[in-house]
Amino acid sequence: xxxxxxxxxxxxxxxxxxxxxxxxxxxxxxxxxxxxxxxxxxxxxxxxxxxxxxxxxxxxxxxxxxxxxxxxxxxxxxxxxxxxxxxxxxxxxxxxxxxxxxxxxxxxxxxxxxxxxxxxxxxxxxxxxxxxxxxxxxxxxxxxxxxxxxxxxxxxxxxxxxxxxxxxxxxxxxxxxxxxxxxxxxxxxxxxxxxxxxxxxxxxxxxxxxxxxxxxxxxxxxxxxxxxxxxxxxxxxxxxxxxxxxxxxxxxxxxxxxxxxxxxxxxxxxxxxxxxx
Amino acid sequence: xxxxxxxxxxxxxxxxxxxxxxxxxxxxxxxxxxxxxxxxxxxxxxxxxxxxxxxxxxxxxxxxxxxxxxxxxxxxxxxxxxxxxxxxxxxxxxxxxxxxxxxxxxxxxxxxxxxxxxxxxxxxxxxxxxxxxxxxxxxxxxxxxxxxxxxxxxxxxxxxxxxxxxxxxxxxxxxxxxxxxxxxxxxxxxxxxxxxxxxxxxxxxxxxxxxxxxxxxxxxxxxxxxxxxxxxxxxxxxxxxxxxxxxxxxxxxxxxxxxxxxxxxxxxxxxxxxxxxxxxxxxxxxxxxxxxxxxxxxxxxxxxxxxxxxxxxxxxxxxxxxxxxxxxxxxxxxxxxxxxxx
Amino acid sequence: xxxxxxxxxxxxxxxxxxxxxxxxxxxxxxxxxxxxxxxxxxxxxxxxxxxxxxxxxxxxxxxxxxxxxxxxxxxxxxxxxxxxxxxxxxxxxxxxxxxxxxxxxxxxxxxxxxxxxxxxxxxxxxxxxxxxxxxxxxxxxxxxxxxxxxxxxxxxxxxxxxxxxxxxxxxxxxxxxxxxxxxxxxxxxxxxxxxxxxxxxxxxxxxxxxxxxxxxxxxxxxxxxxxxxxxxxxxxxxxxxxxxxxxxxxxxxxxxxxxxxxxxxxxxxxxxxxxx
Numbered sequence: 001x002x003x004x005x006x007x008x009x010x011x012x013x014x015x016x017x018x019x020x021x022x023x024x025x026x027x028x029x030x031x032x033x034x035x036x037x038x039x040x041x042x043x044x045x046x047x048x049x050x051x052x053x054x055x056x057x058x059x060x061x062x063x064x065x066x067x068x069x070x071x072x073x074x075x076x077x078x079x080x081x082x083x084x085x086x087x088x089x090x091x092x093x094x095x096x097x098x099x100x101x102x103x104x105x106x107x108x109x110x111x112x113x114x115x116x117x118x119x120x121x122x123x124x125x126x127x128x129x130x131x132x133x134x135x136x137x138x139x140x141x142x143x144x145x146x147x148x149x150x151x152x153x154x155x156x157x158x159x160x161x162x163x164x165x166x167x168x169x170x171x172x173x174x175x176x177x178x179x180x181x182x183x184x185x186x187x188x189x190x191x192x193x194x195x196x197x198x199x200x201x202x203x204x205x206x207x208x209x210x211x212x213x214x215x216x217x218x219x220x221x222x223x224x225x226x227x228x229x230x231x232x233x234x235x236x237x238x239x240x241x242x243x244x245x246x247x248x249x250x251x252x253x254x255x256x257x258x259x260x261x262x263x264x265x266x267x268x269x270x271x272x273x274x275x276x277x
Numbered sequence: 278x279x280x281x282x283x284x285x286x287x288x289x290x291x292x293x294x295x296x297x298x299x300x301x302x303x304x305x306x307x308x309x310x311x312x313x314x315x316x317x318x319x320x321x322x323x324x325x326x327x328x329x330x331x332x333x334x335x336x337x338x339x340x341x342x343x344x345x346x347x348x349x350x351x352x353x354x355x356x357x358x359x360x361x362x363x364x365x366x367x368x369x370x371x372x373x374x375x376x377x378x379x380x381x382x383x384x385x386x387x388x389x390x391x392x393x394x395x396x397x398x399x400x401x402x403x404x405x406x407x408x409x410x411x412x413x414x415x416x417x418x419x420x421x422x423x424x425x426x427x428x429x430x431x432x433x434x435x436x437x438x439x440x441x442x443x444x445x446x447x448x449x450x451x452x453x454x455x456x457x458x459x460x461x462x463x464x465x466x467x468x469x470x471x472x473x474x475x476x477x478x479x480x481x482x483x484x485x486x487x488x489x490x491x492x493x494x495x496x497x498x499x500x501x502x503x504x505x506x507x508x509x510x511x512x513x514x515x516x517x518x519x520x521x522x523x524x525x526x527x528x529x530x531x532x533x534x535x536x537x538x539x540x541x542x543x544x545x546x547x548x549x550x551x552x553x554x555x556x557x558x559x560x561x562x563x564x565x566x567x568x569x570x571x572x573x574x575x576x577x578x579x580x581x582x583x584x585x586x587x588x589x590x591x592x593x594x595x596x597x598x599x600x601x602x603x604x605x606x607x608x609x610x611x612x613x614x615x616x617x618x619x
Numbered sequence: 620x621x622x623x624x625x626x627x628x629x630x631x632x633x634x635x636x637x638x639x640x641x642x643x644x645x646x647x648x649x650x651x652x653x654x655x656x657x658x659x660x661x662x663x664x665x666x667x668x669x670x671x672x673x674x675x676x677x678x679x680x681x682x683x684x685x686x687x688x689x690x691x692x693x694x695x696x697x698x699x700x701x702x703x704x705x706x707x708x709x710x711x712x713x714x715x716x717x718x719x720x721x722x723x724x725x726x727x728x729x730x731x732x733x734x735x736x737x738x739x740x741x742x743x744x745x746x747x748x749x750x751x752x753x754x755x756x757x758x759x760x761x762x763x764x765x766x767x768x769x770x771x772x773x774x775x776x777x778x779x780x781x782x783x784x785x786x787x788x789x790x791x792x793x794x795x796x797x798x799x800x801x802x803x804x805x806x807x808x809x810x811x812x813x814x815x816x817x818x819x820x821x822x823x824x825x826x827x828x829x830x831x832x833x834x835x836x837x838x839x840x841x842x843x844x845x846x847x848x849x850x851x852x853x854x855x856x857x858x859x860x861x862x863x864x865x866x867x868x869x870x871x872x873x874x875x876x877x878x879x880x881x882x883x884x885x886x887x888x889x890x891x892x893x894x895x
Binding site: 006007012015016018019020022023025026027028029030031033034037076079080082083084086087089095097098099101102104105106107108109112113114115116117119121122123144147148151167170171174175180183184202205208209210211212215216228229230232233236241244245248251252254255256258259260262263267 | 629630631632633635636637639640641643644647648649650651652654655658697700701703704705707708710714716717718719720721722723724725726727728729730731733734735737738743744745768769772801826829830831832833837850851853854857860862865866869872873876877879880884
């Protein structure tokens, strides 16, 4: 940038000052509040809130939901990216829009749709009831809702990446006699692994932190169908603030780890976040 | 208008882009800044424009110091290598931009602006494309619009940074002639940067040859070609054969052959540059270098013959020299050369 | 078309990957979403309008859309400033600031919600200074705006940043050499070039805010007709086992979301044409 196309030092300072002040108020203070509230009565209360059995159950359920939803969306994302980036077919941009659809749906509606399908009064409700299968207000509903809200993450990272890389290397591998699977494992996957990791990171953060959708399908049964964010809500509504913020601080730590890992990936591989997560 | 730079030095970190450069562009002149990449020619142009500010030295427009004036205050027309057209404006809006951003008191009326845009569209022969967007034009058309935009404000000097650099060979040639024509019609002092010597020699009134942030030579094209002031210029401009020679008792020797007087060069090793057309076949005798024809290549209408000289290991490329076959032996004389210290 | 695609490419797996993609997309997203519309279609217009356009629902839409609009506008200003500062200037800690911008993407909404409530409550870190001035943020519609500003910021920053980055320096230099002041260059050259991206970021932030639930319900007072957002109204209907009511409101929200999505796609197409 040459000197004729930048602002005076005063204007620069002013703009930096405005941006930093706004970000401090809007982002830094809330983050700080989580930890200061959690530790308000010292380390003891903090520890007690986390090792309490209901909290541990919530942590286990959160990990379980993420452990199912994330791999599911990895498989889906890779498949979708392969079909979309490697082949030409009509309706492709419509397909991409449809894959992104869950991002434009309110999380509450994401929960609602599964209640309408699998709830007691839902389409499949009576049939599920007959066979003694419970989806809504149970773990399967939580997993389904989590899959829905994190559905586009991996696909939308991989599609532009694979489109940019083109077909050359795959075609070279195939012309050298590699099978389709070998080509995927030895050529494609190594090329997309960082983009994939990036998508997984964001997918996981959302999966563990989702609140609205999960809240609708969970039924809020303590120790059984409460994920960490739901447990935070219950504690908070019971005016047990220390415990609520203690569990929240674990989620905030997860967010910080995600941000650090994401920045490292961007810094090393020059990637930029795709807006709209 | 005269554009002068006095003792300009410009550094980017540890890299010295311009090292004590002084130069005058005379009124109405078409001046070329020629040099390899990294020679400082673009930086010099940007310093003239006010897009860079020198660490030392002064820039004068008609003897008025404008060193610290910003680009916006200098009234220069700058044409960028990649056109730098405003994508969201039509061709006509691009051309009108410089007039529309003038202060209200200096700004022409909307009718006057429209008339000026029409004139310029005529000048660049794109009368019917005023409503198009830059993305709908070819590269050559875009560069013409960029030129019209620069001319619209009535610049005191026109500065062009590799104006044809991004165009293909055919378009370059047409546009080159056209630019010279525009210059002759408008008479505005123009300075353009190029790394293409053919372009510089064909187009410019005078050529400034630059290397490593310094000016090697300033002169008319013929002068630069015929009388290079330094080994760099001799090597960089046109084709030249380079021979390592020795000066003894005021005479030039190559591989033991006495080529002629050294014109005042001191004794010791020296470098001789001679053009392909400066060699002739001669009989055995004074100044004749024994040579063997090695190969032949054709460049369009011209021919080049590669010969090795005696057993010195040196080779030269010369113009066609009568009926010779590969492997034939002959003797060469050099009619003209330039001698530089080694 | 399957055959066509196969013939043109030697790369295998088209049928199976596209098939799996469509199957999963259908089962997880499209069929469940269509359930909302089918369910509401069975309600009859009267019953539908009764819930979807009741006084309480109108108040909720007004709050959801109004607060989202206000929050997205605030983010438009500060998001542009942040993106500008991050792209154009150098300052200490820039990398940390850049990473922090994504915090709202990474921080669970419920955590953001309780943290903001703690800050803006009457005895909170910020609230205690606002209280004496008679400004109440927590448990009022103003609180809703605060939460929506929090979650919307990265959308504007991350949409504008790359466009600002790709804007060639030579275009600005051209404007300067043509006599434009810095302000004129910004107003006539830079701003029009980033406008499509800016509007896209605004629309993305707005769309997200309209559907937002977790970060809002803690800080909003959730008083019917006053500080109750539309997604909460759906939850309340569900808690009363009024599935039809919940569905009716959901349909209104979905239609609005899809309209926004359509607008965003148009904006992005416009943006791409501009930058071509």
